Amino acid sequence: MKQMNQMKQKSLILAVDRNRRNLELLAEFLGKEGYRVLAAASMEEFDQAISESKDVGLVLLDIAGFERGIWDRCEQLREQGIPFLVLSPRQSVAIHQESLAHGAAGVLVKPLLIRQLLGVIQSLLER
Numbered sequence: 001m002k003q004m005n006q007m008k009q010k011s012l013i014l015a016v017d018r019n020r021r022n023l024e025l026l027a028e029f030l031g032k033e034g035y036r037v038l039a040a041a042s043m044e045e046f047d048q049a050i051s052e053s054k055d056v057g058l059v060l061l062d063i064a065g066f067e068r069g070i071w072d073r074c075e076q077l078r079e080q081g082i083p084f085l086v087l088s089p090r091q092s093v094a095i096h097q098e099s100l101a102h103g104a105a106g107v108l109v110k111p112l113l114i115r116q117l118l119g120v121i122q123s124l125l126e127r
Helices: 003-009 020-032 043-052 072-080 092-102 116-127
Strands: 012-016 037-038 055-064 084-088 108-109
Touching: 003 055, 012 020, 012 043, 012 092, 020 037, 037 043, 043 072, 043 108, 072 084, 084 116, 092 108, 108 116
Parallel strands: 012 037, 012 055, 055 084, 084 108
Antiparallel strands: none
16 A cells, blocks of 8 residues: 555656636646646646656646647657556547547546546556
């Protein structure tokens, strides 16, 4: 258990969401779970975070409100070996297929189930 807590303390999660309030809530929640969180609400902030933060262990990417260029960022994450989850505003076969085609480890549909989210985060960070 102690080793898992140490791992969580070292894990940096990049949360990407156009909605700043959702980012704040997610960062607060993940912080209480022991994760360090970096937030990005635009493509520019996303690019900056990826280029400047070499210790990002996981990206949570809410695709709502982003243009198709977001998939280019997903390709960059895949090339850098950074696992990421796509958070989708709705259940969609097209979004699911596009996400996986661009390297997503999975797709979660909002509203998020907290236990499910934590389980997936832990699983991806342990890889």
